[in-house]
Amino acid sequence: MKLKTILATTALAALMASPAFAQQIAVKLGVLNDRSGLYADLTGEGSVVAAKLAVEDFKAAEKGIKVEIVSADHQNKPDVGSNIARQWYDQDGVDVILDVPTSSVALAINQITKDKNKIMLNSGAAASDLTGKACTPNTIHWTYDTYALAQGTGGAMVKAGGDSWFFLTADYAFGHALERDTAAIVTKNGGKVLGAVRTPFPGTDFSSFLLQAQASKAKVIGLANAGGDTINSIKQAGEFGIVAGGQKLAGLLVFVTDVNALGLQTAQGLVLTESFYWDRDEGTRAWSQRFAKAHNGNMPSMVQAGVYSSVLHYLKAVEATKSKDTATVLAKMKELPTDDPLFGKGTVRVDGRKMHDMYLYEVKKPSESKGKWDYYKQIAVLPAEQAFRPLSESECPLVKK
Structure with a gap:
């Protein structure tokens, strides 16, 4: 035993x-x-x-x-x-x-x-x-994050001549942060922010806000929103002829799923920043x-x-x-x-902060697409160290100055 x-x-x-x-x-x-x-x-x-x-x-x-x-x-x-x-x-x-x-x-x-x-x-x-x-x-x-989105889309549009901005901002933490970070990039690059309006979250009718943006005569209308709010505001901007009238829309946070919902006819020409694209x-x-x-x-x-x-x-x-x-x-x-x-x-x-490159894309014209989900053409690569906020500017208490 x-x-x-x-x-x-x-x-x-x-x-x-x-x-x-x-x-x-x-x-x-x-x-x-x-x-x-x-x-x-x-x-x-x-x-x-x-x-x-x-x-x-x-x-x-x-x-x-x-x-x-x-x-x-x-x-x-x-x-x-x-x-x-x-x-x-x-x-x-x-x-x-x-x-x-x-x-x-x-x-x-x-x-x-x-x-x-x-x-x-x-x-x-x-x-x-x-x-x-x-x-x-x-x-x-x-x-x-909002800093990288501002660096990408905001920075690119200012450099392309979009030096006056008006923001449609989703009225909660994300929208506020995206407007703040993008406005900082716009002014840093010599542009001006002519105004901003806070929109209810979630929202369905952006008509009055888009009319204010149109009346501002800003070269760029910055959409500091996402998902369904972005889709609705872009569709309604089309109904008002805002882009046809010479102003540009900056979709500061646009996903491939949004483009799929909008369709290329409506979304074509949008400049956006993403860290991943399937293709x-x-x-x-x-x-x-x-x-x-x-x-x-x-x-x-x-x-x-x-x-x-x-x-x-x-x-x-x-x-x-x-x-x-x-x-x-x-x-x-x-x-x-x-x-x-x-x-x-x-x-x-x-x-x-997870560090990786970010990518600047433009949405293709319908004639450029080979089929469903073939939506982006790459404009530029933003190296991680340029895309994300440097530690030297960080307010994070974990970062030793």
Whole structure:
């Protein structure tokens, strides 16, 4: 009996010491976004598909990492999003919250995530404050932000002669941040801001606001909005003949899903800034075709691509540290270089800003397109260090001056 006991104990000890046993880690990921409103097409279920593809491509199960993915609709409301986040963290065992478009929701969950010592990998919200004055050690801002959008679209249009601006601004944190960051680029490059009007969020009728912009005689009307708001304001601008009258529209945040909804006849000529486009190269095309098969034939937005990329890097850090401890994993995520077929090589800075190139695109004319989803032609590449706010200008308390 003693011999059997010794052998059993030895066998158990050997099993516990084996890599397969030692790396049995269970992580729970929560995709929190808009699943029913004006941002549903560019985030929504597509972000869940992207997260699942990341887990599949990483072969998490083969590496001893059990991943569970849950999702919920925050309805673009900070109180709804906050309640879900607290329940996920306190009761449901969620380790990481993903996506979170709508900056007012993201900023609220940013603080809750810090308080609960969990992780938020944000690919959906735009406010650059997430890596600025509101930065925390627990949030990584993955895909884009208002500073980069301003550098790209705003900077390009000023250099092309659009030196007077009027803003239509969604009246919440994202719109305010986008107007602020773009106005700073416009004035820095010698342009002038002639005025701005705050529009209800979400909005449907932009008529009176567009008439004010038209009356301003500004060369550029900056649309500091997104999703359904952008689609509606561009359509209504067409009805008023604003572009035909000589003014230009600057879609400061336009997604490929928006262009798909607008159609090339309406969207042609729009200049926009994105960090990802499905048809950029062989790697993006191959992944996007897989995504489309799993998502009703729809190509991914940059937000959905960002979910994939952030989950992949998170899992790499879990594998490398053999842990899901928040501080340990976050430190490893900032230590390891990022590398995936969608964004290429990059890094995560101390302020939580994921660094990668941004791209300036122009929407094709209908005659230039080879078919559905063939919408962009590339104008320029913005290297990461130019696209994103330099640490020397950061208000983030994590950055040592």
